Amino acid sequence: MIARTLGLARQLAALRRGRAGARPLRLAYGRIFHEACAGSPVPTTRADFERLHALEGDALAAVTTLRGSELAGYLPAAELTGFVQAARLAGVDTVPLASAMAVPGGPLTAACFAWLLDGLLARLDAAGPVDGVYLALHGSMEVEGLDEAPEAVILRRVRERVGPAVAIAVSYDLHANLTAGLLDGVDVMIGYRTNPHWDLAPTGFRAGVRLIRVLRGELAPVHAWRKLPMVLGGGTTIDFLAPMRGVFRYLRQLETRPGVISASLFMVHPFTSAANLGWAVHVSTDGDPALAERLADELAERVWATKDVALPPMLAIDEALDQVRRSRRRTLGPVTLVDVDDIVGAGAPGGNTRFVQALVARGGDLAAYVPVHDPAAVAALWDAPIGSAHRVTLRGTPGYDQPPVELDATVAARHEGDFGRRVRLDVGTLRIAVGDQPPLPIHPKFWRELGLDPRKADLLVTKNFFHYRMFFLTTSFVHLPVESAGATSLRSLRDRRAAVPVHPSTPLADWRAHEPALRAAPRLEAPRATATARGRHAPAP
Ligand SMILES: [Zn+2]
Known part of the structure; x- marks a missing residue:
């Protein structure tokens, strides 16, 4: 996959260099963002997005300026504002597509997902020729009846629309469940580096800078990633506290090394129905697959070393x-x-x-x-x-x-x-x-x-x-x-179905034995229980 990505990226870079000077670069941007909680009996609908954040076109452009309020009442500047600022500094034109976010909740209804995706694609069709696309996604979305990551569907559909010559950058929440589909066809991929997340705007800025450099032929990204059979939670993953502080510091150091484009850690949202749940690391380098592979291994070891942190005591x-x-x-x-x-x-x-x-x-x-x-x-x-x-x-x-x-x-x-x-x-x-x-x-x-x-x-x-x-x-x-008894119970995580044994539910000494199987596993092991079968629409007992 790396060789393929490398070849493609180099061809693209050459193509783009030939085009440079003809007109300013044009970059489209948008967002479909939601974190799923499979244990919630309340499906997430279009009204939930419209209540929190759903904008497109000029209305989206207006809130992604430095004076706008991108996520009103939550964060004035988020990924798309950061991205637009990177483009502005580089003298690059931007085209607002559509942006939508809802409060975390049950999986999206199929109708809601179709509304979001069709809206984004319609805007992309209407945008005219673009050189690059940036999407701010979560990485732990779920859609009723869909047995793959919705983000993989979004990226595939966008890639179908724009063709192979357009570069795609994507950013994910730190709690993404990384899978091959979230990386397929992607040139630039980065994640948040804070928990709790305050670095949304810097994340969009970092994505924008890298996307523009790819389009100018200055970078030819290659990717390496590792999946770790571990799931932690319960307040042990704060970026500025032990044990994660050292890992986040190491991530930032990695990105300053020559040849490294980005380094990311993804800690998953444990409350989805994904059977292939596990932390992941990702390293992207400038045309050096061996370096990417080596650093991904090193980063995986660093992260794995934090796996035995004790959970804070939970009270009845x-x-x-x-x-x-x-x-x-x-x-x-x-x-x-x-x-x-x-x-x-x-x-x-x-x-x-x-x-x-x-x-x-x-x-x-x-x-x-x-x-x-x-x-x-x-x-x-x-x-x-x-x-x-x-x-x-x-x-x-x-x-x-x-x-x-x-x-x-x-x-x-x-x-x-x-x-x-x-x-x-x-x-x-x-x-x-x-x-x-x-x-x-x-x-x-x-x-x-x-x-x-x-x-x-x-x-x-x-x-x-x-x-x-x-x-x-x-x-x-x-x-x-x-502890009470509800949809985000850490205790119930021990009983969830999983593609491979996952630490700490099954104490593991080494991550490598299970890594290939976890990386290759489908998102769901068994056919997904439908909403009705889980009792969503059934009368309360
Ligand atoms: Zn998160």
């Missing part, structure tokens, strides 16, 4: 409530309980009812704020007068298999915003934010909008691993990971 809900009661720092601010099995930022629906169940039964002494996704409860209570009392059965997300909880609750507040409707239910000292969309209480305003001051709580339940900490820096000083 009642253990966590006891720790809150004992916490001396509680007087400074609320203890945050991170609901690690129902992480909305990783695609879980947020409809876990187990915290409410425990607090109603045994938490009458604690002022607790808990978010729960339960669209039926919101629909039933939305028009109820503030202050009215109700007997409510909280069931959580439909199809999510959570215990129903009977409540005698007072409707205390309601709020409607970008992320749906929320009703505040008060039960004694418990405050429940019941929402018709998966709840993301990343910012204290989530609670303030319901008339609550998070500083006055003893405990807050959150559905996010890291990002919330930025906004709660001066509010909450103790953070406890708590």
